[in-house]
Amino acid sequence: MHRKTIVELQAALEAGQISSVELTQAFLDRIDHHQDLNAFITITAEAALEQARASDDRRDHEAPRPLEGIPIAHKDIFCTQGLITSCGSRMLANFVSPYDATVIQHFKAAGAIILGKTNMDEFAMGSSNETSFYGPVKNPWANQAVPGGSSGGSAAAVAAQLAPAATGTDTGGSIRQPAALCGITGLKPTYGRVSRYGMVAFASSLDQAGPMTHTAADAALLLNIMAGFDPKDSTSVDKPVPDYTATLNDGLKGLRVGLPKEYFGDGLAADVAQAIDASVETLKKLGANIVDISLPNSTLAVPCYYVLAPAEASSNLSRFDGVRYGYRAADYDDLNDMYRKTRSQGFGEEVKRRIMIGAYTLSAGYYDAYYLKAQQLRRLIADDFHTAFGQCDVILGPTTPTTAFDLGAKTDDPVSMYLNDIYTIPANLAGLPGMSIPAGLGEDGRPIGLQLIGNAFEEARLLNVAHQYQQATDHHKQTPEGY
Amino acid sequence: MALDPTDVGKIAELARLEISEPELTSYVHSLTQILDLVGQMNAVDTAGISPMAHPSDSPLRLRQDIVTEQDRRQSFQEIAPATESGLYLVPKVIE
Amino acid sequence: MKWETVIGLEVHVQLRTKSKLFSGAAIAFGAEPNTQACEVDIALPGVLPVMNRNAAYMAVKLGLAIGATINKQSVFARKNYFYPDLPKGYQISQYEIPIVERGKLEIEVDGEKKTIAITRAHLEEDAGKSLHEEFSNNTGIDLNRAGTPLVEVVSEPDMRSPAEAVAYLKKLHALVRYLDICDGNMQEGSFRCDANISMRPKGQEELGTRAEIKNINSFRFVEKAIEYEIERQIDVLEGGGEVAQETRLYDAVKNETRSMRSKEEAHDYRYFPDPDLPPLTLDEEFIQSAKDSLPELPAAKRQRFMDHYSLSDYDAGVLTTSRELADYYETVATHANDAKLAANWVNGELAAYLNKEGLEIDQAPITAKQLGGLVKRIADNTISGKIAKDIFEAMWAGEGDADSIIDSKGLKQISDSGALEKIVDEVISANPGQVEQYKNGETKLIGYFVGQIMKATQGKANPKQVNEILKKKLN
CATH class of the missing domain: 1.10.10.410 (Arc Repressor Mutant, subunit A)
Known part of the structure; x- marks a missing residue:
């Protein structure tokens, strides 16, 4: 049962082959059995079964809601009423949220069951899940490898089939990169498509939530639930949400697929390059035309991002001061000492590093050289995409330069860790939708991700391309041994 | 752009972080590395380019001036580190 | 040496909206602590701001009333600093591009008119309150006020005396009351003033180093605080010292200003555009609608009182110092059928009684309609002016309308x-x-x-x- 997609589970529930309670219990058992992966921070077994029972009762006399009785895991960045929402940090390890994020409300209203909250890099700052206060997550494909980050717990949970699907958030690649490294499907929507209300903020102008699933079809189902205008989010876009499942089966004949030369240069591992080349061939066979394009400024996306994201983060994380909620240091001399000790003990090393970079680049005398410069560069990067989409319909490239690296391999070298997001960051800066889908395994037997980037609000087209690709290949059906 | 321990100390104070001596050395190193990375931006001439603060061009949406929120002090203060008589408590602030 | 005083004022005008600037929590003074602080106001993780339309509307009205430029696009920025009554660790304010720029206000001191330039007026959210007195070792934080909309009106350093500063403040105070965008209550902090004061040798162009005096909560204290500060700075300068650029607090009890050492550390607010809020964009229709909603402003009202009621410039000026007084007067005049006599009574007897008892016009025990009824009886010779004073006293004491007092006491003038x-x-x-x-x-x-x-x-x-x-x- 755990091998099934959501589309298949819905059918099984509808046909009465299984109840939501049985389904939920099956996944809870798997979560329990694979605790060594450390994919979850909070497991809500009792509440999940309670919700499943209510869903089964409801199904007896009411039409099922879109995700009726389907268990889902949520990244621990979404505020969930009555549950600890830790964001992977000691700072919020005791924070029981008094409200639900809009995304969580949507899932509840759609009839989905909450299995638990997944592990993540602290405050979503990381590409390996190693910055979590709760310890690293293991990659189900290779226990010595990282699952990617920051949505590493969600990616590992789906890859290990501890949950049929999970939510993630993506500021610089935090959905796509772990999806690639764990061999699953992950979609970061257009900025403004999914409400940010109730999602603990990392970098407000970049953060976007999205689904992490086995298939593009499942991602379409979840995005149908997650997307939509939210009056509580001033950056949410008031634009109708299409039915993302409706266009999955459209043909790809004449589709113009752009290959940016900057995504295939030095630093791209040979096995990854090979897998992407093979995917290009598959799409050609499906009728797509290949176009060579260029995103010249995207090579500077990482430096640009490491000014903007830490700057916003340094301000966003100022609210964690030990006054109204969360961690407060046990001993302190006075107010400032309370602030300093609370924040130094409550935040981990990487978070402190980014707060300091952000405080520095915004400070008097440096703003123009760093922050303003980065905002200008951001414009150039976005303009590159604008030009590119005059020549093609979707952009294709690798999600990451390599397959999953080993735990500990990059923890002492933040810059080399940052460079892992070199192909994912540009879409965040431009606010565009991006997707990662499995494209085979590398020489080390670890998954390779194929990235698709679309024009603003063209999630439906990305899902269509991904779905057609998944109809023609079976990379997404591969499962790690032992799961 | 190389930072020295004094710079890092100042930044830490601005961000209300307490950094121990051994940590300081490591932060000086890694923050300098990161500033070298972001310094690569200077390879591009951005003179005259309008800064991009938001991914979309849509204007600010304004809401009607109506009260929509109820008093939830009790549930908010259940999760607070220290409260008394409905107030959040912090160490004495001297003005 | 002859010194010249240079004063610039920053006034925080609390807007009379129903809900907060960026949340749907209620605004009311004096509520139980933290009962009007919603999840956005207490800055729970994940919450986001949504702008109150009415606050923008009120700011535009103020801008129009001071003849300023209304920026069709203005930008909210974050001002970052740590303080326990600032829940997010930053204040949402406007920095580089405010909603209102370049206005002016005309003041009058001893019959001399002078124009004070207003640099800018920007929207921002208020902080909460720190209560230092309640607990021995702790400070209590009440966030009810956090997020209340403010317009900060920043003047040019155009004032040269405490009297000019007070005249400017009173003028601005009257204006926001006229516009009905602020309740004007200085005790409750709805209208707060910070004064920047510096001295320079007479004839010198260059400005001296200024000290900023924070949160002065009455017109009288503004005058006293500035007077004190002028003397202090002259003493420092003439003693061969230098005035420190610093923030000082006015102590009304001791009538002195003192340095706020805790705020002296160098501030670096790290302003940057708030990524949660796209630029505030106002269209022509919005601005026109604000323009159409403007009430008659003090200068126009003063002229009308002179033209329509044949009042002297002085009387008209006094009667239009506040919207409440002007409204009161007009009601008296309407009921009295004698506008000049009405003006004499409002500016004379009524003003004297109010002054004696320390009451504001809206606290007068005699309604405008009642006073109009009294003045009417003088005008139509039912009573003499002398008797009217006795009746006024009775009315003040709550004995009823003029006519009933005249009847019951048999005070009707004998004109037979x-x-x-x-x-x-x-x-x-x-x-x-x-x-x-x-x-x-x-x-x-x-x-x-x-x-x-x-x-x-x-x-x-x-x-x-x-x-x-x-x-x-x-x-």
């Missing part, structure tokens, strides 16, 4: 010529000696006769008629 002639005859026949003297040329004795007649009528005789009848009978 037959009755008056009878009394005059009685007085003449009772004082033959005085009549004789009068006829011999001591005409000032007419006052004696009037006095006798008033005594006989308990002051109710119509003095004009009494005079006429007397003269007729005696000559």
Whole structure:
């Protein structure tokens, strides 16, 4: 049962082959059995079964809601009423949220069951899940490898089939990169498509939530639930949400697929390059035309991002001061000492590093050289995409330069860790939708991700391309041994 | 752009972080590395380019001036580190 | 050396919206602590701001009223600093591009008119309150005020004396009341003033180093705080010292300003555009609608009072110092049928009583309609001005309307010529000696006769008629 997609589970529930309670219990058992992966921070077994029972009762006399009785895991960045929402940090390890994020409300209203909250890099700052206060997550494909980050717990949970699907958030690649490294499907929507209300903020102008699933079809189902205008989010876009499942089966004949030369240069591992080349061939066979394009400024996306994201983060994380909620240091001399000790003990090393970079680049005398410069560069990067989409319909490239690296391999070298997001960051800066889908395994037997980037609000087209690709290949059906 | 321990100390104070001596050395190193990375931006001439603060061009949406929120002090203060008589408590602030 | 004082004021005007600037929590002074602080106001993780349309509307009205430029696009920025009454660790304010720029306000001191330039007016959210007194070792934080919309009005350093500063403040205060965008309550902090003060040798162009005096909560304290600060700075300068650029707090009890050492550390607010809020964009329709909603402003009202009610410039000026007073006066005038007499009573008797008891016009125990009723009875000769003062006192004490007091106390003026002639005859026949003297040329004795007649009528005789009848009978 755990091998099934959501589309298949819905059918099984509808046909009465299984109840939501049985389904939920099956996944809870798997979560329990694979605790060594450390994919979850909070497991809500009792509440999940309670919700499943209510869903089964409801199904007896009411039409099922879109995700009726389907268990889902949520990244621990979404505020969930009555549950600890830790964001992977000691700072919020005791924070029981008094409200639900809009995304969580949507899932509840759609009839989905909450299995638990997944592990993540602290405050979503990381590409390996190693910055979590709760310890690293293991990659189900290779226990010595990282699952990617920051949505590493969600990616590992789906890859290990501890949950049929999970939510993630993506500021610089935090959905796509772990999806690639764990061999699953992950979609970061257009900025403004999914409400940010109730999602603990990392970098407000970049953060976007999205689904992490086995298939593009499942991602379409979840995005149908997650997307939509939210009056509580001033950056949410008031634009109708299409039915993302409706266009999955459209043909790809004449589709113009752009290959940016900057995504295939030095630093791209040979096995990854090979897998992407093979995917290009598959799409050609499906009728797509290949176009060579260029995103010249995207090579500077990482430096640009490491000014903007830490700057916003340094301000966003100022609210964690030990006054109204969360961690407060046990001993302190006075107010400032309370602030300093609370924040130094409550935040981990990487978070402190980014707060300091952000405080520095915004400070008097440096703003123009760093922050303003980065905002200008951001414009150039976005303009590159604008030009590119005059020549093609979707952009294709690798999600990451390599397959999953080993735990500990990059923890002492933040810059080399940052460079892992070199192909994912540009879409965040431009606010565009991006997707990662499995494209085979590398020489080390670890998954390779194929990235698709679309024009603003063209999630439906990305899902269509991904779905057609998944109809023609079976990379997404591969499962790690032992799961 | 190389930072020295004094710079890092100042930044830490601005961000209300307490950094121990051994940590300081490591932060000086890694923050300098990161500033070298972001310094690569200077390879591009951005003179005259309008800064991009938001991914979309849509204007600010304004809401009607109506009260929509109820008093939830009790549930908010259940999760607070220290409260008394409905107030959040912090160490004495001297003005 | 002759010193010149240079003063610039920053005034925080709390807007009278129903809900907060970026949340749907209520705004009301004096509520139980933290009961009007919602999840956005207490900055729970994940919450986001959504802008109140009415706050923008009020700011635009103010901008239009001071003849300023309204920026069709303005930007909210984050001002970052740590303080326990600032829940997010930053204040959402406007920095590089405010909603209002380049306005002016005309003031008048000792009959001299002067224009004070206003640099800018920007929207921002208020912080909460820190209560230092309640607990021995702790400070209590109340976030009810956090997120309340403010407009900060920043003047140019155009004022040269405490009197000018107070005149500017009063003018601005009257204006925000006229516009009905602020309740103007200085005690409750709805209208707060910070003063930047510096001294320079007379004739010098360059500005001296300024000190900023924070949160002065009455017009009187503004004057006193500035006076104190001027003396202090002159002392420092003449003693060969330098004025420190610093923030100082005015202590009304000791009547002194003192350095706020805790705020002295160098601030680096790290302003940057708030990524949660796209630029505030106002279209022509929005601005036009604000323009159409503007009430009659003080200068226009003053002119109308002169033209329409034939009041003097002085009277019209006094009566238009506040919207409440002007409204009160107009109601009195309407009911009295004599606009000038109404002005005399409002600016005279009423003002004296209010002043004596320390009341504001909206706290007057006599309603405008009641006062109009009293003035009407003077105008139509039902009572004399002297009797009217007694009636006014009775009305102040809550004894009712003028007409009922006149009736119950029988204070109606005797204007019946037959009755008056009878009394005059009685007085003449009772004082033959005085009549004789009068006829011999001591005409000032007419006052004696009037006095006798008033005594006989308990002051109710119509003095004009009494005079006429007397003269007729005696000559």
